[in-house]
Amino acid sequence: MAIEVRIPTILRSYTGGAKVVEGTGDTLSDLLADLDSRHGGLRGRLVTETGTLHRFVNVYVNDEDVRFLGALDAKLSDGDSVTILPAVAGGAFGFAAAAAISQHSAAVAAISQHAVAAVARDDRRGAVAAR
Amino acid sequence: MARYDSLLDACGGTPLVGLPRLSPTVPDGAPPVRLWAKLEDRNPTGSIKDRAALFMVRAAEEAGRLRTGDTILEPTSGNTGISLAMVAKLRGYRLVCVMPENVSTERVQLLRMYGAEIIFSPAAGGSNQAVATAKQIAAEHPDWVMLYQYGNEANARAHYETTGPELLHDLPTITHFVAGLGTTGTLMGTGRYLREKVDGIQVVAAEPRYGEVVYGLRNIDEGYVPELYDASVLSRRFSVGTRDAVLRTRQLVDVEGIFAGFSTGAILHAALAVAHEAVRDGRRADVAFVVCDGGWKYLSTGAYGGTLADAEEALDGQLWA
Numbered sequence: 507m508a509i510e511v512r513i514p515t516i517l518r519s520y521t522g523g524a525k526v527v528e529g530t531g532d533t534l535s536d537l538l539a540d541l542d543s544r545h546g547g548l549r550g551r552l553v554t555e556t557g558t559l560h561r562f563v564n565v566y567v568n569d570e571d572v573r574f575l576g577a578l579d580a581k582l583s584d585g586d587s588v589t590i591l592p593a594v595a596g597g598a599f600g601f602a603a604a605a606a607i608s609q610h611s612a613a614v615a616a617i618s619q620h621a622v623a624a625v626a627r628d629d630r631r632g633a634v635a636a637r
Numbered sequence: 638m639a640r641y642d643s644l645l646d647a648c649g650g651t652p653l654v655g656l657p658r659l660s661p662t663v664p665d666g667a668p669p670v671r672l673w674a675k676l677e678d679r680n681p682t683g684s685i686k687d688r689a690a691l692f693m694v695r696a697a698e699e700a701g702r703l704r705t706g707d708t709i710l711e712p713t714s715g716n717t718g719i720s721l722a723m724v725a726k727l728r729g730y731r732l733v734c735v736m737p738e739n740v741s742t743e744r745v746q747l748l749r750m751y752g753a754e755i756i757f758s759p760a761a762g763g764s765n766q767a768v769a770t771a772k773q774i775a776a777e778h779p780d781w782v783m784l785y786q787y788g789n790e791a792n793a794r795a796h797y798e799t800t801g802p803e804l805l806h807d808l809p810t811i812t813h814f815v816a817g818l819g820t821t822g823t824l825m826g827t828g829r830y831l832r833e834k835v836d837g838i839q840v841v842a843a844e845p846r847y848g849e850v851v852y853g854l855r856n857i858d859e860g861y862v863p864e865l866y867d868a869s870v871l872s873r874r875f876s877v878g879t880r881d882a883v884l885r886t887r888q889l890v891d892v893e894g895i896f897a898g899f900s901t902g903a904i905l906h907a908a909l910a911v912a913h914e915a916v917r918d919g920r921r922a923d924v925a926f927v928v929c930d931g932g933w934k935y936l937s938t939g940a941y942g943g944t945l946a947d948a949e950e951a952l953d954g955q956l957w958a
Binding site: 561562564566569570571573574589591593 | 842846861862868871872873874875876877878
């Protein structure tokens with residue numbers, strides 16, 4: 507028996523296009539090392555140079571997020587199913603657009619209420635002057 | 638209380654109902670394991686987003702960001718847009734929603750009915766085009782206010798000040814709180830409140846796992862995590878696929894008579910997982926979970942009837958939560 511690993515579309519260039527590959531390991535860290543020996547470069551897309559899971563990658567063992575199971579030290583057993591996914595929150599369009607705008611304009615905000623209020627006031631003055 | 642001065646005052650205070658038929662049976666003599674549903678579809682526009690919309694608008698008013706007649710810009714076709722449209726109407730603002738032109742007609746009709754103006758971005762360009770359109774509109778109208786629910790502390794605060802206290806009041810013996818993970822506002826706010834008040838409370842997230850099409854173009858280097866998200870508030874986080882979400886959504890209406898949207902099915906799936914673990918471990922559990930909205934807006938997907946495989950296919954590639 508082995509551990510089944512589901513690979514997201516964006517990383518299938520490392521697995522010869524395979525959606526699902528198999529590997530072995532007692533921990534997630536061991537499993538990724540094992541996978542990397544056959545699918546060179548895959549581990550580097552998931553783990554940062556400082557040895558932590560990449561911020562925008564989510565890894566699930568039997569549908570549970572490994573960050574709450576010990577992250578790279580999460581224990582694995584034969585027959586487990588591991589799923590790798592890019593981080594996407596609900597309402598993909600909404601958050602992508604919102605994030606883009608927030609980096610871009612007056613809305614920047616909410617993160618820092620003071621900054622927001624100041625920016626909004628400035629914008630309002632600017633808008634009035636422009637009219 | 639059943640009488641309110643206005644619709645905005647009727648936001649929150651939703652019922653918490655037991656699910657005696659869906660709760661797992663425990664062996665004789667073992668402590669009870671019970672499931673409880675927080676019916677957020679009983680809010681003014683029929684979803685949990687009314688709480689966040691009301692708090693975000695109030696916070697912006699108090700900070701002097703919003704004045705009567707101002708325009709709010711929101712890139713959404715979902716429940717937040719509908720909630721904001723209602724709040725904006727009653728508080729005297731104009732709401733402009735930006736969305737891809739291929740969203741369902743019932744969404745467009747609902748938003749227009751509540752008084753929102755809609756700017757469509759071309760469907761052909763997908764979400765990248767929609768984002769570019771939203772960005773361009775924001776740049777052209779620097780005086781429009783975006784509340785940015787993914788990073789707005791008032792979104793989480795709505796749940797810290799209302800959802801959390803309501804749950805603790807109605808269920809002082811609560812052991813688990815299970816909700817959906819989108820903007821993360823519900824889990825962050827309610828979770829923080831319950832952690833302060835209830836020893837050993839488990840805060841459990843259920844996030845939707847969509848069909849491949851949705852993730853297809855996501856680049857891992859350009860991922861996105863909402864600014865509100867703080868992993869230390871959560872105890873566990875489950876990823877729930879389309880099939881399980883549909884199955885549980887159908888089970889909820891079939892067994893307990895609660896007609897909910899598919900994100901609720903995903904949440905119920907995680908709630909049942911922790912409930913069954915408690916039974917296995919012989920521990921007492923009162924698991925409260927969120928019913929985010931009713932199923933009305935999703936009927937046109939056809940996913941409430943037919944085979945599970947057909948339903949899964951119907952929802953594949955859609956953002957069903």
